[in-house]
Amino acid sequence: MNQLINSIGRSLPEYVEGYGKVQPFAGAFVTQPDMRRQAPKVKRLLPGEQKLAADLREVFKRIPVTDGMTLSFHHHLRNGDGVVNMVLAVAAEMGLKNLTVALSSVFPVHAPLVEYVKNGVVTGLDTNYMSGPVAQAVSCGLFPRPVVLRTHGGRARAIECGQLKIDVAFIAAPAADDYGNLNGVQGPAACGSLGYAVPDAQYADHVVAITDHLLPFPLSPISIEQTRVDYVVKVDCIGDPKGIVSGTTKITRDPVGLKIAETTAKVIKAAGLIKEGFSFQTGAGGASLAAAYYVRRMMEEAGITGSFALGGITGYMVEMLESGLFRKLIDVQGFDLDAVRSLASNPNHLEVGAGFYASPFNLGAAVNKLDAVVLGATEIDTNFNINVVTGSNGVIMGGSGGHSDAAAGAKVTIVVANLLRGRLPIIRDQVLTATTPGETIDVLVTERGVAVNPRRADLREKLQAAGLLLKPVEELKILAEQIAGIPQSITTQQKIVAVVEYRDGTVIDVVRQVNM
Amino acid sequence: MELRRSMLFLPGNNPGMLQNGGVFEADAIILDLEDAVAPQEKDAARWLIAQSLKTVDYGLSEKVVRINPLDTYARQDIIAIVPCRPDTLLIPKVEKPEDIKDVSQLVAAAETPGQTPVKLIALLETPCGIAEAYRIARADKRVVALAFGAEDYTAALGAKRTKEGAEIFNARSIVVNSAAAAGIQSIDTPFTDVNDREGLLADTELAKQLGFKGKLAINPRQIEDIHKVFNPTEQEIDWAERIIKAIRKAEGEGSGVASLDGKMVDAPIVARAERILYLGRLLGLAEED
């Protein structure tokens, strides 16, 4: 088997069994689209025909769902999701085998998937993020075929352009009418934006809406339109609200995290971005969310109004919208009840699909308009390549999500991280699993210094002039190792358990099975 | 004159906080063996602080250890800690000059040959301590500052502790005056509501106004705001530069008397201007001469 080296120096096989031919990553903006969008078959529904099905079994029979199909799901119900398990239970009951699950993010609640893999109901997984027992099982080599790990923008692109062909999209809908109009802001399982379900609804061969809150036709507002929905199934409960939305997300209390967050805001200011029309995206927890607090203070002190905040919307961003600090919110996913409430009632709070949010192959995704984005990392190397897929022991505990997309789009991409996570230095010579390429990462902010990517001499000058403590990334690495000692590298087995695709569909790295 | 705008308490039995103490850029970090450590853990905390002093890089921060009072564990603390070369010891509940003299003797006995003499800061937390403030400040040449602890003090007075601080106004003034009379620094009590940023700023402004040179801090989030208050402002630096210019001009002309904006510039004003410029230059806020 021949090995390729991709443009960030990762060694990859030319072909991966169960995945196919590897197109190696060649640069963040090098690979261009060369295809047309795929198109699902045209269908019709005659006047008087009904979409409401008695139950999922009936839907399975009518489609019919057969062995080997790809079933897709969104993750807007997060760790409170009940739909994936519900659908797979029916598949198992009906003796189906060899299914591929295309679920935009996998959470601990999806643990039953492990059993389905063990008994052959499911043999493939296509996702943008994994945590919990499924992630563990993948890392231990349970799946017969490598898992495909994409970015949020990449998944939209893959669905639109035909690399991810969905046979049946099961869309968990917090609110629906009997003709298949869906939204995520009404009902007991309200989750906010349904952005990650949009490409599925538009391109799957069959679309099934599953709801626990059926409202009279016509539903309003409409996030997913009736014209692409084949069936509507009402069930007792699509998910547990406590696992779906977290009340309100709180910023970290860790003083080191707060210092990092404050320094991050200073970096954004020094870069000259805190001015009228500022646009911003940040993560939902930890130091990333704390950065929003300090950025807000700077915006208030400067008396400016931002154009939009993007994400991943939390109550904190909603507060900023409501106090006039941002004119608009662009929302692909809601994290808490405030985000849901605001989406439902504020016309300046916009719901967008995954492609609009982050796809690289359309005429401009929202990430392209970002001034600054603040991201996390499990590891970073001296070329600024980022790992957000595997933890320090090689086990999968995440995935790009929107990481690579936002990093590529934003004017200034800042990664925040404690120099030492527990005892582990975050800066390595080589990350275990490359996810986001260093060329799209501009600044690393740690509690012991800020490192600027050498490609950004312009930024470096500005940050230096503002008096920020700048250090070369190599120096920070050495400092971390002086404090903690040099860690021994962990070894993995040869077998590839996941293929990590960059947003354009090229392969940026692979994940290998861990030693247990 | 050492910079002690902020002095941050770090719990002495908490490895995570001790190893990160240098990150917060406080002027001084106080590794705390007293209130932060339960009696049954004092021995373990001693070992932890000893090791931390030897290996953790606290950057430019002054390394201070708050030992226990003389009537409990001060002796063991001094024997274990002093050879590890802290810069300074913070002595709690100091009530009389003899307390300082006793500590100074114990410290001298514990110092190793060639070790830079360890400094002392007396923490006055009781009515007796306040009553004896001046004599305590002069008790030993190792004493470089008086610090004020309002929580224990108000409890002893039987008064209610408030954010506005009327109940501690007198004690604060005594501490400032006694320290100044003895030629040493005064450090104000911590502001205990870590979520009240406005309150912290107001309390620190008051402390600066009263003449304190710095403030104790109980949370890293407080440090930047405390520094902002104690740093000379642009106007103050501007004023100070003009004063020095006026004095130099007067000296150049052979006159001993200078005036600025219609007011006479006498020795205390010059001293204040020099101190502002000194601080400003140290902090990079003012240009070098």
Next chain:
Amino acid sequence: MNRLKPAQAGTLESNDIMITVAPGAQASGVVIELESIVLAQYGEAIRQTIAAVINRQNVTDIYVKAVDRGALDCTIQARTLAALDRAGAILQKELI
């Protein structure tokens, strides 16, 4: 010969290490049982640090159980010394 009694120091908090010592049987040597959240990366280093402290104190025949939550060397040393102290081991002055 062995005048040690069982003793413990440290906590299970993040960045700390809990060290429990007990006298070992005659000629059993220094036995270290280690659990750590960073076992793969620092397991060897942690054992060496603990063993070095024990050896410098001239303690033989001791059983050590260590539960590590990502402690740095200075913390491992401090907790080991504290445990030995509590166990009644006569401590040589630690070099500065």
